[in-house]
Amino acid sequence: MKYILDSPYFFGDYTLDGELFTTPEVVGELKDLASKMRFEILTENGLVTTEPEAEHVFAATNAALKSGDARVLSDTDISVIALGLTLEGTVISDDFAVQNVCRHLKISSKGILQRNAKKRVWKKICSGCGAEIPADEEDCPICGSAPIRRGTEKGKRR
Numbered sequence: 001m002k003y004i005l006d007s008p009y010f011f012g013d014y015t016l017d018g019e020l021f022t023t024p025e026v027v028g029e030l031k032d033l034a035s036k037m038r039f040e041i042l043t044e045n046g047l048v049t050t051e052p053e054a055e056h057v058f059a060a061t062n063a064a065l066k067s068g069d070a071r072v073l074s075d076t077d078i079s080v081i082a083l084g085l086t087l088e089g090t091v092i093s094d095d096f097a098v099q100n101v102c103r104h105l106k107i108s109s110k111g112i113l114q115r116n117a118k119k120r121v122w123k124k125i126c127s128g129c130g131a132e133i134p135a136d137e138e139d140c141p142i143c144g145s146a147p148i149r150r151g152t153e154k155g156k157r158r
Contacts (some may be wrong), residue, residue: 003016003019003021004080005025009022012112020048021089022047022083023052024049024079038139060081060085060122067098084105090109099111123150124149
């Protein structure tokens with residue numbers, strides 16, 4: 001089994017039985033001594049740091065835009081999702097947005113300490129009049145109120 005590790009995996013003492021991978025962007029997020037040491041130990045035991053294929057970065061970015069998660073995902077998150085596509089492995093992350101985009105791309109994902117996220121499509125809804133706000137608009141074009149983010153389970157209608 002191939003596992004793609006997001007940053008939180010390095011903040012605790014967790015074990016997975018299989019091949020471990022991460023991205024250079026994740027390594028760049030490891031700032032404290034404990035997570036850097038954990039990374040070094042895992043690397044000595046076979047953890048591979050590698051880049052995802054460019055086409056998979058593009059696919060992950062598009063899926064994040066379609067699911068409505070792009071606004072909350074970092075370049076590191078996109079790299080982890082894309083590596084999951086590249087290696088056809090299981091993404092290990094507690095980030096619900098990462099898990100959601102994985103679900104949209106049919107990539108296996110698992111949480112570390114959190115429960116797994118449900119598949120959602122995120123939309124911007126006007127806090128004033130309740131209208132759906134187009135993704136390219138900052139405020140409601142009808143009444144000018146600020147948007148709120150609302151998710152709907154994939155396949156269900158509100």
